[in-house]
Amino acid sequence: MQKIPYIFDIKRYSINDGPGIRITIFFKGCPLHCIWCHNPEGISSSREKMYAVNKCIGCGYCIGECDNGALLKKPEGIATDTEKCIVCGKCTDICPSKAMEMSGKIWKKKDLMKEIMKECTLIDSSEGGVTFCGGEPLLYPEFLNEMLQECGDEELHRAVDTTLFAKWETVDMIGRNCELFLVDLKVMDEEKHKMFTGVSNKLILENIRKISDAGYNFWIRIPLIEGVNADEENIRASAEFIASLSNKPEWVNILPYHDIAKGKHKRLGSLYNPSQVVMSEPTQEKLEYALNMFKNENINAKIGG
Numbered sequence: 001m002q003k004i005p006y007i008f009d010i011k012r013y014s015i016n017d018g019p020g021i022r023i024t025i026f027f028k029g030c031p032l033h034c035i036w037c038h039n040p041e042g043i044s045s046s047r048e049k050m051y052a053v054n055k056c057i058g059c060g061y062c063i064g065e066c067d068n069g070a071l072l073k074k075p076e077g078i079a080t081d082t083e084k085c086i087v088c089g090k091c092t093d094i095c096p097s098k099a100m101e102m103s104g105k106i107w108k109k110k111d112l113m114k115e116i117m118k119e120c121t122l123i124d125s126s127e128g129g130v131t132f133c134g135g136e137p138l139l140y141p142e143f144l145n146e147m148l149q150e151c152g153d154e155e156l157h158r159a160v161d162t163t164l165f166a167k168w169e170t171v172d173m174i175g176r177n178c179e180l181f182l183v184d185l186k187v188m189d190e191e192k193h194k195m196f197t198g199v200s201n202k203l204i205l206e207n208i209r210k211i212s213d214a215g216y217n218f219w220i221r222i223p224l225i226e227g228v229n230a231d232e233e234n235i236r237a238s239a240e241f242i243a244s245l246s247n248k249p250e251w252v253n254i255l256p257y258h259d260i261a262k263g264k265h266k267r268l269g270s271l272y273n274p275s276q277v278v279m280s281e282p283t284q285e286k287l288e289y290a291l292n293m294f295k296n297e298n299i300n301a302k303i304g305g
């Protein structure tokens with residue numbers, strides 16, 4: 001049976017997810033657990049409830065609506081007993097200030113296509129397109145492929161933002177139905193990659209080499225994080241790896257780390273950076289050092305998306 005994703009966001013007017021102005025569709029579920037994850041609501045493939053205490057007006061409607069007695073008013077806000085909560089969403093439907101919200105909605109393909117096509121004028125005029133990301137969209141290969149085919153029928157430019165932590169057969173199938181892969185290259189050392197993302201980078205590096213050999217168009221994005229991957233050894237190893245590919249990425253985007261995801265983790269009740277690694281933004285000098293390292297290998301690189 002076809003796996004259907006929960007979609008946790010649809011971002012319009014996106015300018016960092018491929019060329020032009022784009023509409024970006026976010027799928028829930030990811031095989032990686034990066035400690036700096038910017039979209040923590042994309043990690044779990046299930047629907048989740050989020051609570052923003054700063055939006056809560058303390059009306060207590062949510063408590064009255066919950067049949068399971070899962071909500072409790074505390075001095076610090078509304079607490080959810082996750083043992084009792086069945087994530088039915090009734091409390092989020094009644095919340096007048098949207099302090100409580102559900103993350104994750106099932107979309108029928110035809111409705112999702114309609115939503116995408118609402119943006120077609122702006123997409124066309126900016127030579128933009130549609131980007132599928134997550135989480136990891138390749139967790140839903142048939143659904144994704146059908147969406148890509150429908151977008152192709154509408155002559156939209158199609159990008160897939162992926163970890164490439166997937167079987168080659170899946171990557172190859174998706175590659176035939178999109179114009180661009182956006183791939184993160186996080187850490188070159190396998191043990192460190194496991195430590196920071198929860199998985200080995202072997203399959204990812206293999207798949208990057210395969211999409212390059214197959215002639216698929218791709219951009220590589222490097223989230224540069226002091227304390228994780230901004231050391232000279234990793235930057236050099238990344239540049240050497242990319243330089244060794246048979247077909248180079250169209251772009252390498254060096255993306256400086258920021259910690260804006262902290263607030264989202266709080267709303268989800270999940271822990272940001274559970275292993276307490278000291279992470280910080282790279283300095284301008286470090287960003288330029290990385291940029292020059294790639295340029296010296298004749299790689300098209302820039303700072304930012």
Ligand code: SF4
Pocket residue numbers: 049065066067068069070071080084085086087088089090091092
């Ligand atoms: S999602 Fe449903 S079960 Fe969970 S707290 Fe809200 S109303 Fe109660």
Ligand code: SF4
Pocket residue numbers: 055056057058059060061062063078094095096097098099100
């Ligand atoms: S319904 Fe919304 S605003 Fe009211 S107490 Fe619950 S979370 Fe806060």
